[in-house]
Each structure stands twice: as C-alpha cells, then as structure tokens.
Amino acid sequence: MKSYDSIIIGGGVIGSTIAHCLAEQGLHVAILEKNEIASGASHAAAGLLGVQAEWDEYDPLYDMARKSRALFPKVAEKIREKTGIDIGYEAKGIYRIAHTEEEWQRIKEIRTWQIAAGEEAVLLSSEEVRKVEPNVSSEIVGAVYYPTDGHVLAPALTKGQALAAAASSAEIFEYTTVLQIVVKDEKVTGVQTTEGFFPCKQVCITTGAWSTPFLKQFNKNYGTYPVKGEVISLKSNRPLLKAPLFLKRFYIAPKRYGKYVIGATMEPHSFQEQVKASSVADILQRAFSILPALQDATWDRTWAGLRPESNEGRPYMEAHPTIQGLFVSTGHYRNGILLSPFVGEYMANKMVGNYVY
Ligand SMILES: Cc1cc2nc3c(=O)[nH]c(=O)nc-3n(C[C@H](O)[C@H](O)[C@H](O)COP(=O)(O)OP(=O)(O)OC[C@H]3O[C@@H](n4cnc5c(N)ncnc54)[C@H](O)[C@@H]3O)c2cc1C
Known part of the structure; x- marks a missing residue:
C-alpha cells in the first residue's frame, strides 16, 4: 500500500484547505472523507465572511478572522485558475441592522471598539439604509455598514479547495470512513479505514x-x-x-441567480439534520419583517447542517505534545468558512515545520 506524507481526515472546508496548502508545499497528501467532499457543515453554511458582523466583543480569534478575510481575493483567484471553480466571492459589505432602540445602542457600542481596532463601520439611519437598499423595511431603527465584510458560496469554496489540492497532486478518497488513527512508539503510522489501512507519517x-x-x-x-x-x-x-443583512445570529444573504439564503437556527447537541416546519415558519416571519418584498419570492429549498463547536469554546489547532505526526484542526463553530484560508496556511506551516523525513 502506497504511503502518504500527510492524511487529512474529513473533506470539509478546513480539511480541504489544509490539504491544498500542504500539497502546494510539496507534501504527498490524501483527503479521506466518509461521504463526499463538502457534505458536512461546509455544505450548509451561508458563506458569510462576517468578521465585524459576527464579533460583538474582541477576542484573539477576531484578529485571525481579519487576516483570513483579507486572504479571500487571492483564494478566489487561485481556485479559479487551478480548477475553473467560481467561489462566488462578493465584497460588497454587510449591514448590521437594528430593529429596536436597544439593538441600536448595542451596535453603536460595537462600532466604537471595532473602529478603535482599525475597522471601517459606517453608521446609517433607517432612511440612509433605504437609499441604498430600498426594499429594507421602514420599521428598522438604523444600521451599521461594514464595507470590508463579504460572502462566498461555501460548497463551491470547499470543492474548489479540494480540487485545487488534487491539481497539486493530492489524492481524494470519498466514501472512506476512518475508523482509527494508528500510533506505534509515540509515532503516527497510518489510519485504519473501511477501505483498508493507509500508511502515513502525519x-x-x-x-x-x-x-x-x-x-x-x-x-x-x-x-x-x-x-x-x-x-x-x-x-x-x-x-x-445588494449586500447581506445581519441581525444578531440571523441573516438574509443575496446569492447568485436571484437566490436569497436566510437563516439560521441554533440547536446544540442535535445530530439530526432534518428541517422542522416550525423553524421554516420562524425564519420566514423574521425575514419578512426585515425585507417585506421577500413575500413575493418563490420557494427554492431548505437544508440543515451541524456547526462544530468545541467543549472549550475555541478551535483546536495544534500538534500533539508527544505523539509525532498527530495534528488537529476543528471546532471552528460559526465561522469555519471565514477562518479557513488562515487556518489552512497556519496548519500547513505547522505540519511542514514538524515533518520528520
Ligand atoms: C447553517 C450553518 C450556517 C453557517 N454559516 C456560516 C457562515 O456564514 N460563515 C462561516 O464562516 N461559517 C458558517 N458556518 C460554519 C461553517 O460551516 C463551519 O465552521 C465549517 O464548515 C466547519 O468546517 P469543517 O471542515 O471543520 O467541518 P465539516 O464541513 O463538517 O467537515 C467535516 C467532514 O469530516 C467528515 N468526517 C467525519 N467523520 C469522518 C471519518 N470518521 N472519516 C472520514 N471523514 C469523516 C464529514 O463527513 C465531513 O465532511 C455555518 C454552519 C452552518 C451549519
């Protein structure tokens, strides 16, 4: 059986991006995915690159998110060049909407620290919002416009990263479930899968x-x-x-071909991926209250996905302290699409730096 330098378990946006970065650095890489590439959370995501929309308070991930957002123009270009895939990158900003006086005060407070952190955030009255986005409800109190936030098509980004990895000679094995990571004498020797043993160093x-x-x-x-x-x-x-509308943990994002992606609910500890009728009713009601013109839109589809949250509430992105060749990068929760370009480079550098020939 052929041996790999690095095996990536899981073909979501995080695994596919790391694989691409590793393959570009010349390592012989395989992605092992139990279903198909982009079949987990990365398939479900709305694809918002909402650094300012998502972070109400400063934390160390905010800086990582800013660096990652800045990498998207290059990521879009590289994937298009290597695979022909258009990741649907839009850099038209995001509006953080206030529906109540309380939300208005809150988003003004958030704006103050974000401006101090060096970001752009433009305060707009309800009338000013409707000058640029005339279909937004006149009931809103106002908004903050974040010109540097944006969005992508998450499944296209994920498949694009995996195929770009393949273009740099990575191998992709779908319908291959990893059962166990095999370690001997404190060194990774491979993975046991439903399709047999895959030897590797990392x-x-x-x-x-x-x-x-x-x-x-x-x-x-x-x-x-x-x-x-x-x-x-x-x-x-x-x-x-023209640009996504964002309220705390709710958004309406305009996508290609006249589509509007609206969501999303939050249900911890549920592995069940069906969509409840009551959730559809709630989402529609909230969406109509912000963008009444959506009532004349037609039905496209609905879906669900599972955001990976970690027990510690922070992503794990590290090398095992004693087992040679064992790495982890998971738990990116609500922002894995946004964080993926930074995480891909960060983890690939860590893995290449720890590679033992
Ligand atoms: C509804 C929704 C909306 C979201 N919106 C946004 C957004 O707007 N912006 C943003 O940045 N993020 C968003 N996210 C979060 C984002 O989708 C995730 O953080 C990101 O996709 C996580 O990527 P991942 O590669 O870690 O996980 P996944 O995409 O879930 O990939 C993990 C993969 O591992 C595979 N796997 C599991 N076990 C095995 C095994 N034993 N062997 C082989 N393969 C295995 C799975 O099949 C899966 O394909 C959203 C998530 C959801 C659910």
Whole structure:
C-alpha cells in the first residue's frame, strides 16, 4: 500500500484547505472523507465572511478572522485558475441592522471598539439604509455598514479547495470512513479505514462535529459537539438586496441567480439534520419583517447542517505534545468558512515545520 506524507481526515472546508496548502508545499497528501467532499457543515453554511458582523466583543480569534478575510481575493483567484471553480466571492459589505432602540445602542457600542481596532463601520439611519437598499423595511431603527465584510458560496469554496489540492497532486478518497488513527512508539503510522489501512507519517483530524472519538486519542478532555442550523433559500426574479443583512445570529444573504439564503437556527447537541416546519415558519416571519418584498419570492429549498463547536469554546489547532505526526484542526463553530484560508496556511506551516523525513 502506497504511503502518504500527510492524511487529512474529513473533506470539509478546513480539511480541504489544509490539504491544498500542504500539497502546494510539496507534501504527498490524501483527503479521506466518509461521504463526499463538502457534505458536512461546509455544505450548509451561508458563506458569510462576517468578521465585524459576527464579533460583538474582541477576542484573539477576531484578529485571525481579519487576516483570513483579507486572504479571500487571492483564494478566489487561485481556485479559479487551478480548477475553473467560481467561489462566488462578493465584497460588497454587510449591514448590521437594528430593529429596536436597544439593538441600536448595542451596535453603536460595537462600532466604537471595532473602529478603535482599525475597522471601517459606517453608521446609517433607517432612511440612509433605504437609499441604498430600498426594499429594507421602514420599521428598522438604523444600521451599521461594514464595507470590508463579504460572502462566498461555501460548497463551491470547499470543492474548489479540494480540487485545487488534487491539481497539486493530492489524492481524494470519498466514501472512506476512518475508523482509527494508528500510533506505534509515540509515532503516527497510518489510519485504519473501511477501505483498508493507509500508511502515513502525519494525520490531521478535521472531522468537524464528529471529532470527539479522535480527539479523545489526542487529549482526553477535548471534544466537539454539533450545533444544528436550519437554513432556507428563496428565489426572486427582481433584485431585492445588494449586500447581506445581519441581525444578531440571523441573516438574509443575496446569492447568485436571484437566490436569497436566510437563516439560521441554533440547536446544540442535535445530530439530526432534518428541517422542522416550525423553524421554516420562524425564519420566514423574521425575514419578512426585515425585507417585506421577500413575500413575493418563490420557494427554492431548505437544508440543515451541524456547526462544530468545541467543549472549550475555541478551535483546536495544534500538534500533539508527544505523539509525532498527530495534528488537529476543528471546532471552528460559526465561522469555519471565514477562518479557513488562515487556518489552512497556519496548519500547513505547522505540519511542514514538524515533518520528520
Ligand atoms: C447553517 C450553518 C450556517 C453557517 N454559516 C456560516 C457562515 O456564514 N460563515 C462561516 O464562516 N461559517 C458558517 N458556518 C460554519 C461553517 O460551516 C463551519 O465552521 C465549517 O464548515 C466547519 O468546517 P469543517 O471542515 O471543520 O467541518 P465539516 O464541513 O463538517 O467537515 C467535516 C467532514 O469530516 C467528515 N468526517 C467525519 N467523520 C469522518 C471519518 N470518521 N472519516 C472520514 N471523514 C469523516 C464529514 O463527513 C465531513 O465532511 C455555518 C454552519 C452552518 C451549519
């Protein structure tokens, strides 16, 4: 059996991006995915690159998110060049909407520290918002416009990263479930899968919400759990919105071909990926209250996905302290799409730096 330098377990956006970065640095890489590339959370994501929209308070991930957002123009270009895939990168900003006086005060406070952190954030009255986005409800109190936030098509980004890795000679094995990481004398020797044993020198665990069994082998306190999110998509023949509207943990994002992606619910500890009728009703009601013109849109589809949250509430991105060749990168929760370019480079550098010939 052929031996690999690095095996990536899980073909979501995190695994595919790390594989691409490693393959570009000349390592012989394989991605092993139990279903298909981009079939987990990375398939479900709305693809918002919402650094300012998502971070209400400063934490160290904020700086990582800013650096990652800045990498997207290059990522989009490289994937298009290597694979022909358009990741749908849009850099038209995001509006953080206030529906109540309380939200208005809150988003003004958030704006103050973000400006101090060096970001752009433009305060707009309800009338000013409707000058640029005339379909937004006159009931809103105001908004902050974040011109440097943006969005992508998450499944296209994920498949693009995997195929770009393949273009740099990585191998992709779908319908290949990893059962166990094999370690001998404190060194990774390979992985046991439903399709046999794959020898390798390094393994990176990027299995999202399904990571706990592998993480226990990494560190007995580590674990991830799913936070289920339900999303709907509507279609409109006339343009309703130029840039996404964001309220705390709710958004309406205009996508290619007249589609509007709206979501998402938050249900911790649910591995069930069906969409509840009551969730659809709630999402539609909230969406109509912000963008009433959506009532004339037509139905496209609905889906759900599992955000990988970590037990510690922070992503695990590290090398095992004693087992040679064992790495982890998971638990990116609500922002794995946004963080992926930075994480890919960060983990690939760590893995190449620790590679033992
Ligand atoms: C509804 C929703 C909306 C979201 N919106 C956004 C957004 O707007 N912006 C943003 O930045 N992020 C968003 N996210 C979060 C983002 O989707 C995740 O953080 C990101 O996709 C995580 O990527 P991942 O590669 O770690 O996990 P996943 O994409 O879940 O990939 C893990 C992969 O591992 C595979 N796997 C598991 N076990 C095994 C095994 N034993 N062997 C082989 N393969 C295995 C799985 O099949 C899966 O494909 C959203 C998530 C959801 C659910």
